[in-house]
Amino acid sequence: MIRRYITYCLLLFVFVTATCFAAEIKQGTISGKWITKNDGPMANAQVLLFDMAVGPPPASEKYLRVPDVTTSIDNDGKFSVQVPPGRYYLVMRKRADESTFGPPRDGDLQYYSRDNRGKAKLIIVKSGKETKIGTISEASVFKKRQTKYEKGMTAIEGTVTDEEGKPLEGLRVFVYTSPEMVGKPQYASEGTGNDGKFLVNVNNEGTYYLKVRSHYGGGKPVDGEFMGGYGRPDAPAVVEVKKGQIKSDINISIQKFVVRGKPE
Template sequence: MNYLKKILPALLILAAPVAAVAITPPSAPQRPVQPAEMKGSTVTGRILIDGQTPLDGGVVYFFNAATGPAPAHDRYWRVPDFMKQLDEAGRFSLKLPEGSYYLGAVKRLSGRLVGPPQEGDYYFTSVDEKGDPVRYQVKVPGDMDLGSLSGAQPFKSGGTGYRKGITAVEGTVVSEEGKPVRDALVFAYRSAETVGRPLYTSYPSSPNGRFLLRVGEGGTYYLKVRSVYGGSAPVAGEVVGNIGQKESQAVTVKKGELVKGVVVKAKRFAGRGPGSARAVTPQAEGINNETKGR
């Protein structure tokens, strides 16, 4: 499917040596799961819009509860650990390692294929009768069918600006000449190496280079900037970020507060060559394996 070919690279995040801004991790970083270690159970289900209409062509997301908070699109956009495209009936089937997971889904109609959902996209989060995100316990062995999950609705962003009580970093992405860079995505990592899969991502930077990166908890995060949401090594002409310092700058964010004035420098990647970024296996290795051949 053309859609799948476009969105699949979204979670293959690059271990590019692009230093960025730092914000002291709330917890120790998780060790990436290697392909040989991938053991899991098959999880199946179906996502519906109104109880009858399938969320066909959308993508189901699974968020590991051990590596981050529950998804909360009104406060931050967490990068999913695993994903799988839904078929024409809104069904999915994928293998997940043993653990506890939150579930969400998006059908993108806005034109932007990656990053947080946009106004007009369909969005779904599995919640209980109290509105709290449901945790699905995956056991190995032990395949599970989640049945039909209904309630996908048109997404309403409420704007991309800052709201009181949100934990966030605000700043500007600029070129080496100091000019604003638009449509750059700012990723937040828990470790200074900024490799593998990030935990959070911003909306694309505005025409004046402004970005707002919302995170789920206070602490220190390390930021990386690119003009695309993942992929292999950057290609010639792509925007990559570098703050122009030998060491990352640490910025501490307290829960419920906003850090302002972060300036992240970006430049156009000149092309492949010695020292260029290399692709790595993301923690969510199953994303690639589960979606091949579709």
């Protein structure tokens, strides 16, 4: 009896200690302004943060990495966002068409935080502290480059079709690092061509899993939306990619989502 009581007290102590320790890990804050010389406060622009611990620096001209944290800029050009402690890459984007979202489009204004050598600059965030980046006055116009095969690129390519084998256009292939394929993907492709083909640069070698949807941004599927994954629903297929190689012939057959219980 006494031994059980002592064991119980030890377990309780460990639980309370762990809980208190977790409570002490506070989030940090990144704040700043984006006010350009030509356009003034960049109201309604997006602030995109990419956790260094999760993946490589963003490089929309080479691959599409999905941001880990996003927030908006107010009418005065200011923003402030809380994030877990860590190191982040920062991108800000002002849409030419504010009704669009997802990857950058021609005419969008962008700012990439870079150092004096032109490399992606890391923003360090500490627990309970505020990191101020100051006022950014620079912006460049995004011009989309045609996706092309480059020597030494690490990528996945294939075709998306319906159940009858017909190619599907305008769908996006999302790349995950876990078979559950929930939450935020690691990379995303441009929309499939009219031949259903896609090419997604994954930057690093590894084991990946693929999901297809008709739009960028996730959310609940709607009735009639094309969606699916590579492999069976209960057993996603593994895509092994080696550094400097393109994994080819990844053919994904998907179908339209149908709401259960929908009245005829």
